[in-house]
Amino acid sequence: MSIFLDQNAKVIVQGITGSEGSYHTTRMLAYGTRIVGGVTPGKGGQKSEHGLPVFDTVSEAVAATGATQSVIFVPPPFASDALFEAHEAGISLATCITEGIPVHDVLKVVGTTPNMRIIGPNCPGLISPGKASVGIMPGHVFAQGNVGLISRSGTLTYEVVDGLTRAGFGQSTCVGIGGDPIIGTTFVDCLREFANDPQTKALVICGEIGGSDEEDAAAFVAEHLAGMPIVAFIGGRNAPPGKSLGHAGAIVSGNFGTAQSKIEAFKKAGVPVADRPSEIPRLLQSTLARV
Numbered sequence: 626m627s628i629f630l631d632q633n634a635k636v637i638v639q640g641i642t643g644s645e646g647s648y649h650t651t652r653m654l655a656y657g658t659r660i661v662g663g664v665t666p667g668k669g670g671q672k673s674e675h676g677l678p679v680f681d682t683v684s685e686a687v688a689a690t691g692a693t694q695s696v697i698f699v700p701p702p703f704a705s706d707a708l709f710e711a712h713e714a715g716i717s718l719a720t721c722i723t724e725g726i727p728v729h730d731v732l733k734v735v736g737t738t739p740n741m742r743i744i745g746p747n748c749p750g751l752i753s754p755g756k757a758s759v760g761i762m763p764g765h766v767f768a769q770g771n772v773g774l775i776s777r778s779g780t781l782t783y784e785v786v787d788g789l790t791r792a793g794f795g796q797s798t799c800v801g802i803g804g805d806p807i808i809g810t811t812f813v814d815c816l817r818e819f820a821n822d823p824q825t826k827a828l829v830i831c832g833e834i835g836g837s838d839e840e841d842a843a844a845f846v847a848e849h850l851a852g853m854p855i856v857a858f859i860g861g862r863n864a865p866p867g868k869s870l871g872h873a874g875a876i877v878s879g880n881f882g883t884a885q886s887k888i889e890a891f892k893k894a895g896v897p898v899a900d901r902p903s904e905i906p907r908l909l910q911s912t913l914a915r916v
Contacts, residue, residue: 627753627798628773628818628825629718629742630694634757637692638663639683639699639707641673645722646698649761650675653696656764658757661690683707683714696750696759697721704746705730712738720759721745721809731807743809749779749801760801770795772909773819775812776831777804777838781860785831785902792906797825804833812842820850827854827913829905830896834861835882843890854912857891858899859884 636653640646641663654660654675662678669681680686683695695716699707704723711719717740724747731746744751750760755769761779766787772794776782779801786799800815802808812830819825828850832839839859846855862884888898897912899905 626822626824627756628815628822629744629798629800630751630753630757630759632657632659632753632756634694634759635659635661635690635692636694636696636757636759637661637680637683637686637690639695639697639711641665641677641679641698642668642671643698647674649696649698649722650677652761652764653758656752656758658759661692662686683710683716687714687716692716694718694759695720697723697746699723701725701727705734708734708738708741708743712741716741718742718744719809720748720750722748722750722760724805726805728805728807731805735807735809742814744800745803745805745808747805748803748808749782751798751800752796753798754796762799762801766790767799768795769797771797771824771826772829773797773815773822773825773827774799774829774831775815775819775842776801777833778831778860781831781833781858781902785829785858785905788903788906789829789909792910794827794906794909797822806836812838813845816842816845816850820853827909828856829909830855830857830891831902832857832859832887834859834884834887837882839887840890843887843894843896846891846896847894851895852916854909854916855896856899856905856908856912857888857896858902858905859887859891862888
């Protein structure tokens with residue numbers, strides 16, 4: 626199995642005729658994802674360059690294709706409306722790649738779409754290796770296996786997964802939850818799903834400075850996943866005090882959201898924390914050996 630995404634998911638692309646949407650649709654199709662159509666208002670009835678049907682609305686796309694998931698490549702001023710439209714059409718999972726959506730817009734969407742899971746925004750998407758990929762993940766570095774991964778950073782995800790794959794650790798599902806202050810799916814949300822996934826036998830959690838999501842994840846691990854092999858890494862530990870680096874959510878206020886507070890939380894939960902991404906495979910191996 627896997628979480629959130631498998632080979633049976635029917636996916637539409639909102640913004641399929643734009644440059645980013647079109648490019649990554651080509652890549653998702655090449656990976657084997659069941660992309661069944663796209664949405665671009667005003668271009669309904671046309672075909673995308675991939676030969677896929679294009680619809681004016683998500684509702685039309687869902688009615689014609691039976692899609693249950695959407696991936697969103699829509700410019701920031703319109704991305705929240707795209708999410709609302711997906712929700713109204715009955716989409717169960719929307720992966721929003723768009724960066725730069727106003728925080729208040731995201732907060733409104735997340736707070737009023739309870740029946741739709743949102744991955745992102747400002748995220749690389751998710752991939753269940755060997756089954757399907759939604760977003761901008763470079764599929765060639767992933768391998769099918771039983772290690773689940775959750776990360777706030779896209780490029781860190783790719784680096785860590787490349788190391789895991791080279792060390793012989795395939796992955797069940799890898800989720801890039803996004804680096805904005807407000808996101809639809811948190812570390813804890815993913816941990817709950819992984820806890821019930823029979824394919825996933827170990828976990829890697831890649832966090833960064835800012836916010837309290839990593840501390841929440843550590844508390845969840847201590848209470849519910851104490852017997853699972855888990856390794857963590859926290860990015861931004863060398864960030865100057867008071868600075869936000871990389872992601873909008875990587876904001877540290879005083880001692881709140883610091884790398885040290887997150888590292889200490891994981892260690893208290895019995896989770897080893899790598900000093901560098903390259904150490905993760907070795908730490909995972911030694912953690913598995915103790916089980």
